[in-house]
Amino acid sequence: MKVSFYTSQREYSAKKDEFNTAIQAVIEKGNFILGEQVAQLEQGIQQYTGAKYAIGVASGTDALTIASDILGFKDGKEVITSPFTFLASTSCITKHKGRPVFVDIDEETFAMDVNKIEEKVNQQTVGILPIHLFDQMADMDKIMEIAEKHQLKVLEDAAEAFGMRWKGKGGLYRHAGTIGDFGVFSFFPTKTLGGYGDGGMMVTNDDELARKAKFFRVHGASKKYHYDYIGYNSRLDTLQAAILSVKLKYIDDAIAKREKIAKQYIENLSDCEAITLPKVKGDQKQVYYVFNILAESRDQLAEHLAKNEIGYSIYYPRPLHLQPCFSYLGYRKGDFPIAERVSENIIALPIYPEITADEVEFVCSTIKSFYK
Structure with a gap:
């Protein structure tokens, strides 16, 4: 018996008509860049996760890179994170000349050992970047407590954690990515919510962070050819958004x-x-x-x-x-x-x-x- 690590063909075959209809609607209308399906998916993500804002970008890596830029994880400032993760969780800091500071992981969960975070905090520290890895969310109660105490920003790498929820001190389950200042999701095909190509999403409950994220994904422009920031060319593809909206229903x-x-x-x-x-x-x-x-x-x-x-x-x-x-x-x-x-x-x-x-x-x- 041959067992694939992952295959998309079975899901596509089961929902072929829905996927084909969604894709055809985009092609027929021809609005391939930030089309209406992107806005629809963003609204769907907001409703599902409880985030106030969702901003679609080209990949989970871009989401991390843009969020790190906006949060000031750069220019020699230090950000505490884990060494046991995908490259993008740390390259997003170094891309801006920030300095990642690692702490070891918990052997049973593979998540960052939150008991080792505070000893790494100093005057250069500006943030914490927890990774919700595999099947374990980081201890967000402890992380947010440390962040508040030392006035640090928190960027949740929830690239692998769409659908995961953490029951905090308030007694309510909160969706991965919605607890810190920014959270990010990846829509790489293997993810729980995965597209048929690259895609990513930034979520936040902060009005100003959301405003900047929307500018940063289109070269830093507040409107066409008016640039408030040096931004990025990172927009969630409309075709991927249409596919993801079908998947989000299920x-x-x-x-x-x-x-x-x-x-x-x-x-x-x-x-x-x-x-x-x-x-x-x-x-x-x-x-x-x-x-x-x-x-x-x-x-x-x-x-x-x-x-x-x-x-x-x-x-x-x-x-x-x-x-x-x-x-x-x-x-x-x-x-x-x-x-x-x-x-x-x-x-x-x-x-x-x-x-x-x-x-x-x-x-x-x-x-x-x-x-x-």
Whole structure:
């Protein structure tokens, strides 16, 4: 049996008429740049997440870069974040000549260890950039408490967390990305809300931040050819917005299916001593964007999966503080031992709404056969 790590074809086949109608409507009207479907999706995201504003941009990476610029994460100022994440979570700071300051992660959740943040705060610190990674939101209660105490800006990297919610001290669940000053989503195809190409969204509850974001995505222009800022060319494609609006209608059903798949993995692999299953800390609602395990002999297991035509991915094989592009920061091997250890053992298994129970069963049996 061949099991893809991800495929879009099954979803497209099931909703082909809706997707084709949405795409054709854009093509027939010909309004490809910031067309009405972009505004419709932005309104849909606002309603779903509870954010006051949603601003569509070309990618999740652009969303991080623009938000970092607006929040002042630049010119030698320091921003506290995690070394265990995708490049864009840190390159958005260095692009503006800001300085990322890493803290190690929690070994059970892979999220930034919030208990290590405050010791890194100094006069140069201007912000915190938590990453809601895989199936775990960062402890936003603690992060916002530290930010308020030290007057820091918070940029939530919720690129992987669309649909996730955190139950804070007020007793209400708040959507990932809507708690800090800015939050960002990625619509990369594999995400819980993913397009058929690149796309991203910035969300905020702040009037002034939203105003700037709308200017910054169109070269910094307040109106055509009138430039208030040096901005970016980063606009969510109208065709992608149309596709995403179709998918947004079914997002809760998609998340429920992901949860069912995750539970099947947990039930089938819980008795495998060579595997450590993911844990969740804090009162939150997951979306199971990725199903990661920590596995003994990870690289050999990966080879075994590949030989059996099972797709997998490794998020992430090398933490950012050990990447050559960040060598100038002066970090060395051993500085963040938990992130380094996790990167040697982590592996992601196939999970998407259309995967079948039989396919998940085959993945699990193949993993178990490796450890016999």
